[in-house]
Amino acid sequence: MIGTVVNIFAIIVGSSLGLFLNKRLPDRFVKIFFQVIGLFTLFLGISMSLETNHILHMVMALITGSIIGEGLKIQQGIEKMGEFLKHKFKIGNDKFTEGLVTAFLLYCIGSLTILGAIEAGLSGDQELIYIKSLMDGVSSIALASGLGIGVMFSVVPLLFFQGGITILASLFGDFIPQVMITELSAVGGILLIGMGISILDIKKIKVMNMLPSLVTIIILLWLFPKIGI
Numbered sequence: 674m675i676g677t678v679v680n681i682f683a684i685i686v687g688s689s690l691g692l693f694l695n696k697r698l699p700d701r702f703v704k705i706f707f708q709v710i711g712l713f714t715l716f717l718g719i720s721m722s723l724e725t726n727h728i729l730h731m732v733m734a735l736i737t738g739s740i741i742g743e744g745l746k747i748q749q750g751i752e753k754m755g756e757f758l759k760h761k762f763k764i765g766n767d768k769f770t771e772g773l774v775t776a777f778l779l780y781c782i783g784s785l786t787i788l789g790a791i792e793a794g795l796s797g798d799q800e801l802i803y804i805k806s807l808m809d810g811v812s813s814i815a816l817a818s819g820l821g822i823g824v825m826f827s828v829v830p831l832l833f834f835q836g837g838i839t840i841l842a843s844l845f846g847d848f849i850p851q852v853m854i855t856e857l858s859a860v861g862g863i864l865l866i867g868m869g870i871s872i873l874d875i876k877k878i879k880v881m882n883m884l885p886s887l888v889t890i891i892i893l894l895w896l897f898p899k900i901g902i
Contacts (some may be wrong), residue, residue, distance in 0.1 A: 680802055684828050688822070709821070718864070747885075789801030864886070
């Protein structure tokens with residue numbers, strides 16, 4: 674878990690620097706940072722989603738996962754949690770929840786996160802997580818400057834998600850096929866595209882309601898490994 678701890682520390686440091694800059698930059702600079710974040714999120718999502726070799730699985734996973742998420746009202750629950758934290762810690766940032774969700778998706782839904790956590794769990798090699806920590810620390814500066822302190826709070830779900838994968842990998846890592854890692858990352862890319870569209874204010878998309886797709890893609894690949902486009 675040392676790699677995840679380093680990752681969390683890097684995000685906290687980067688976010689602190691971003692918040693420091695936010696208070697000293699004119700609004701036009703914050704706005705351009707915000708637009709860069711949205712464009713980068715789109716780019717990252719597109720590049721990740723193009724890695725898929727199982728388009729049919731991806732489509733079905735997104736449909737079934739989104740239906741489940743909509744039924745469970747995940748987005749609504751996350752927003753309520755964000756509002757609770759804002760009031761609990763007396764945070765005046767109106768983009769708190771958006772910052773938390775955006776940072777969580779960027780830091781947790783990616784092949785580097787999954788591969789790094791699995792490698793750390795299997796062999797104890799933290800190299801990929803350290804590389805990711807450096808990238809996350811730098812990106813958190815821009816994220817926090819545009820979205821505020823919610824970015825720093827993303828370390829809480831990061832701890833459970835990335836740390837959880839590391840623990841599971843140490844127990845069951847030998848049984849995780851590479852195809853599942855690739856397709857999980859590709860579905861995550863679609864979610865990032867949706868988040869990028871929301872950040873750029875093109876259209877608000879309930880990305881959090883699509884999170885169950887990350888589970889349904891694994892189930893579909895396990896049940897129907899030979900079906901694909």
